[in-house]
Amino acid sequence: xxxxxxxxxxxxxxxxxxxxxxxxxxxxxxxxxxxxxxxxxxxxxxxxxxxxxxxxxxxxxxxxxxxxxxxxxxxxxxxxxxxxxxxxxxxxxxxxxxxxxxxxxxxxxxxxxxxxxxxxxxxxxxxxxxxxxxxxxxxxxxxxxxxxxxxxxxxxxxxxxxxxxxxxxxxxxxxxxxxxxxxxxxxxxxxxxxxxxxxxxxxxxxxxxxxxxxxxxxxxxxxxxxxxxxxxxxxxxxxxxxxxxxxxxxxxxxx
Numbered sequence: 001x002x003x004x005x006x007x008x009x010x011x012x013x014x015x016x017x018x019x020x021x022x023x024x025x026x027x028x029x030x031x032x033x034x035x036x037x038x039x040x041x042x043x044x045x046x047x048x049x050x051x052x053x054x055x056x057x058x059x060x061x062x063x064x065x066x067x068x069x070x071x072x073x074x075x076x077x078x079x080x081x082x083x084x085x086x087x088x089x090x091x092x093x094x095x096x097x098x099x100x101x102x103x104x105x106x107x108x109x110x111x112x113x114x115x116x117x118x119x120x121x122x123x124x125x126x127x128x129x130x131x132x133x134x135x136x137x138x139x140x141x142x143x144x145x146x147x148x149x150x151x152x153x154x155x156x157x158x159x160x161x162x163x164x165x166x167x168x169x170x171x172x173x174x175x176x177x178x179x180x181x182x183x184x185x186x187x188x189x190x191x192x193x194x195x196x197x198x199x200x201x202x203x204x205x206x207x208x209x210x211x212x213x214x215x216x217x218x219x220x221x222x223x224x225x226x227x228x229x230x231x232x233x234x235x236x237x238x239x240x241x242x243x244x245x246x247x248x249x250x251x252x253x254x255x
Contacts, residue, residue, distance in 0.1 A: 005113050005159075006121050007186065008152040010102035013120040014094070016149055017127060021090035024052065024131040029083065031138035038136050039228050045137045049086045050075060052130050056089040059119055063096055066107045093123060110164055125153050129226050147184060150218035154183045157225035158199035161253040162190055162246065166197040171252055173197065177242040180207030181214050183221040190246055197249065212238035214246075227251050 006013070033046035040048065054074040061069035076085035100106070102117030110118060132143040145153075158181065166172060176193030180202075187207035190199040207213060216224060216234035223229045227250065236243045 005118075006152045007155050008121075008148050010117045010120050012148070013117075013124050013152075014097055014102075016146070017090075017097070017120065017124040018094050020124060020127045020131050021056075021094070024049075024127060024134050025083070025086055025090070027131065027134040027138050027140070028086070031134075033082070035137045037133050039133045045134060046082055048130055048133055048137070049082050052127060053082075053086040053089040055126055056093040056123065059123055060089075060093050060096055062107055063100075063116070063119060068107070068109065090127070097123065109168075110160055112164070121152070121156060124149070125156055128153065129228065132223065132228055145219040145222060147218045150222040151183060151186050153222040154181065154186070154218060154225060155188070155201065157222070157250065157254070158188050158190055159201075162197055162250055163199040165253045166249055169253065171197075171249065173245050173249060175242060175245060177212070177239060177245075178210040179212045179214060179243050179246050180210035181221065182207060183216060183218045186218075192242070192245055192249065210238070212236055212240065212242040214243050225250055226254060 028045055028049050031045055033044060035045045037043045037045060037048050054072070057073040058069060061072040076082055097116065097120050100116040102115060102120055104116055105114055106116045106119065108114050108118040128145065128149060132145070135143045172195050173192035174194065178189055178191045181188045181190065182204060187202055187204045188199055189202050189207050189210055191197070214221070214234050214236050220229060220233055224234050224247070231244060231247050
């Protein structure tokens, strides 16, 4: 029985992860490794590639050990290039993910989804967001993100990072209130306040009853939630302070 909690099926997630991983590598190969990454201040493109490769190794360790790893490969081995470290990491992770039915149980950091499918989704969005970062570093204009992946990324940012990770970090808002989100044909509501952060999918009319309503294309909303566009990139009606609170809390959750 499938446990898909996202908006995209697991086969598509794995295919998209492979594509995004390849694209990121191609962008990095074509640009200077010392190029600064505007969307992650203080990093060069080389730093970005190391980070993504290390994250892929981190996920591999979770899957192979069946628990949160304390140690994993974070840098190239002696004699290995950064590009080689990156290529081997994403290729091994893709093979590991493909080897398991996404509905089978796996150790994860989200109790709502203790399956291999969780890692297909997480690996994809980690890689996709950083592919966008790499394209900014390479000077590309307007990175393209498929609408279905953007929508799923909005869902993950709200339900996993805002709705779950902030709680595990002991962080919450200073003001009570709800914010509705519209991205294409999909809508969500997020609620924040002292000791409370949660988010859920909903029908558009329910989202419209929130004290603030944020609207944008799926791609713009995705990048907005991940802090890759200015806070003003989306359109907000109602209480702007409440929408800014959501954005600020996500900066803590996704750092």
